[in-house]
Structures are given as structure tokens and as C-alpha cells.
Amino acid sequence: MTEKLIKSKIRVKKHGEVFTPKSIVNLMLNQPEIQEKLNSLTATFLEPAAGEGAFLLEILRRKLRLALDLSETLIEYEENILIALTSLYGIELLEDNCRRLRMNMLYVFHAIYGKNVMRKFSAKVNKKVINSAKVIIRANIVQGDALNYINNKNEPIILSEWIVLPIKYRVRKIQRTEYTLESIINRNQPTETSISSQVEEFNLFADLLEDDNVKQKNIIKYIPIKIIDIYKQLVKIEGKENGSIPNKNESVFIGGYSSK
Numbered sequence: 001m002t003e004k005l006i007k008s009k010i011r012v013k014k015h016g017e018v019f020t021p022k023s024i025v026n027l028m029l030n031q032p033e034i035q036e037k038l039n040s041l042t043a044t045f046l047e048p049a050a051g052e053g054a055f056l057l058e059i060l061r062r063k064l065r066l067a068l069d070l071s072e073t074l075i076e077y078e079e080n081i082l083i084a085l086t087s088l089y090g091i092e093l094l095e096d097n098c099r100r101l102r103m104n105m106l107y108v109f110h111a112i113y114g115k116n117v118m119r120k121f122s123a124k125v126n127k128k129v130i131n132s133a134k135v136i137i138r139a140n141i142v143q144g145d146a147l148n149y150i151n152n153k154n155e156p157i158i159l160s161e162w163i164v165l166p167i168k169y170r171v172r173k174i175q176r177t178e179y180t181l182e183s184i185i186n187r188n189q190p191t192e193t194s195i196s197s198q199v200e201e202f203n204l205f206a207d208l209l210e211d212d213n214v215k216q217k218n219i220i221k222y223i224p225i226k227i228i229d230i231y232k233q234l235v236k237i238e239g240k241e242n243g244s245i246p247n248k249n250e251s252v253f254i255g256g257y258s259s260k
């Protein structure tokens with residue numbers, strides 16, 4: 001079957017919408033410096049004009065393969081695939097593309113998880129894993145204008161940093177913190193890579209909290225939580241200096257995943 005690389009001439013003219021063929025995606029991702037990063041579950045990738053996810057989907061497939069190789073137990077595998085997913089970010093201007101991209105990410109994640117969980121661990125798909133994957137995809141794949149750092153509501157684009165904390169009492173937890181895209185980009189200069197115009201890989205959130213130039217209001221910090229419980233989205237309320245809600249360290253449940 002031939003790949004459909006454009007949807008209409010008008011969209012090409014208006015938004016530069018031409019999708020990258022699979023062969024080119026693979027060629028680019030096979031570059032040694034990218035391969036090296038693909039051998040890490042946590043190395044972050046941002047596709048700033050993501051379309052329907054030509055690069056992100058292939059990176060996801062490769063990272064899920066790595067997660068399988070690195071996992072001996074079912075718990076490890078389920079945690080590792082969610083960690084892999086947290087490392088992938090996309091921004092797309094057009095609503096239909098963004099919706100399709102999110103669906104594509106979830107489809108690939110679900111299909112590969114479903115197959116491997118049965119084959120390697122003789123287990124069934126865990127709903128908590130899928131719901132956590134939905135929350136991650138919704139947070140990391142954003143509709144907006146990557147050049148002006150704003151979303152479709154004219155608000156700043158927000159991305160989440162996901163840090164895996166050291167294992168304590170045999171439990172691996174994850175800490176989610178939100179940042180504006182503007183603070184991330186102005187703080188970090190992307191490293192030069194041969195595919196930097198298409199997929200940018202760099203440590204997206206490196207040292208952001210320590211940077212005095214990052215005077216971001218309303219940083220939302222979530223409560224460190226078991227990786228499989230990401231779907232609960234428990235948020236930690238910072239003090240007045242960072243937001244409008246006064247009770248420091250108060251825990252608030254702000255809802256489960258949204259299927260929208």
C-alpha cells in the first residue's frame with residue numbers, strides 16, 4: 001500500500017503539511033547518535049511539528065522493544081513501558097492531526113503491550129496501565145503553535161517533566177512537574193543533531209528548577225506516585241508564591257484520566 005504523504009494541496013500551502021515517509025524516518029533514526037539515545041528509556045524526544053507522529057510512533061515502537069528487553073518481571077515491564085512513553089513529546093498545530101496523533105500513540109502502545117504481556121508474562125492487559133498511558137499521552141502530546149509557545153486557547157503550552165525516583169522499599173515512583181514550553185526552550189538550547197529540524201532530542205528539562213532565570217508562575221508539582229498509578233493525577237499544591245492556592249503541600253485529587 002502506498003503511503004499518503006499529503007492530505008490536500010491547501011493544507012500543504014497553508015501549514016506545510018507533508019508527512020515523512022517511513023523509509024526516511026527509519027534512515028534518520030538509524031543514525032548512530034540517535035541510536036544511542038534510543039537505547040535509553042528516559043532520553044527525551046520532542047517532535048515540535050508532529051503531524052500524525054511519523055517520528056514519535058517509530059521511536060515509541062523502538063523504546064517499547066527496549067522496555068521488553070530490559071524487563072524480567074511483569075511489574076518491571078509495565079513500569080518500563082510507561083517510563084518510555086513519558087519520554088516522548090509532540091506539538092501539533094492542527095486539531096485533527098493532534099487527535100489522530102494521540103490515537104496513534106495509544107493504539108501502538110496498547111497493541112504492543114497487549115501482545116507482549118500475553119506472550120512473555122502470560123498475563124492480561126491491566127486497565128491501570130492503559131489509563132496511565134492515556135494521561136501521559138494527553139499531557140505530552142499538545143495541540144498548539146510551537147513557534148509562539150501557545151495552545152489553541154491562546155494560553156501557554158505546558159509540558160510535564162516525569163522523573164523516575166530511586167527505588168525505595170522496592171517501589172519505583174515517578175514525579176511529574178509542569179513547565180511552560182517557553183521556559184523549557186529559553187532555558188535549553190537543543191543539541192545539534194543531524195535530524196534537528198524534524199525531531200529534537202535533548203534533555204528537555206535539564207536543571208530547570210535550579211535555573212534562576214526560570215521565574216515561572218504556577219508550577220504544578222504532582223505527588224510522587226507509583227508509576228502504574230499515574231492515572232490518578234494527584235497534584236501537590238505549592239505555596240502562594242507559586243500559585244493562587246494557599247495550602248502548602250496539600251494533596252488534592254483532581255480527577256482521573258480524561259478520555260477526550
Ligand SMILES: C[S@@+](CC[C@H](N)C(=O)[O-])C[C@H]1O[C@@H](n2cnc3c(N)ncnc32)[C@H](O)[C@@H]1O
Pocket residue numbers: 015016017018019020047048049050051052053054055091092093094097144145146147148198
Ligand atoms: C511537514 S509536516 C511534518 C509532520 C511530521 N513531523 C512528519 O514528519 O510527518 C509539518 C506539520 O507541522 C504542523 N505545523 C505547522 N506549523 C506549526 C506550528 N507553528 N506549531 C506546531 N505545528 C505546526 C503542520 O500542521 C504539519 O502537520
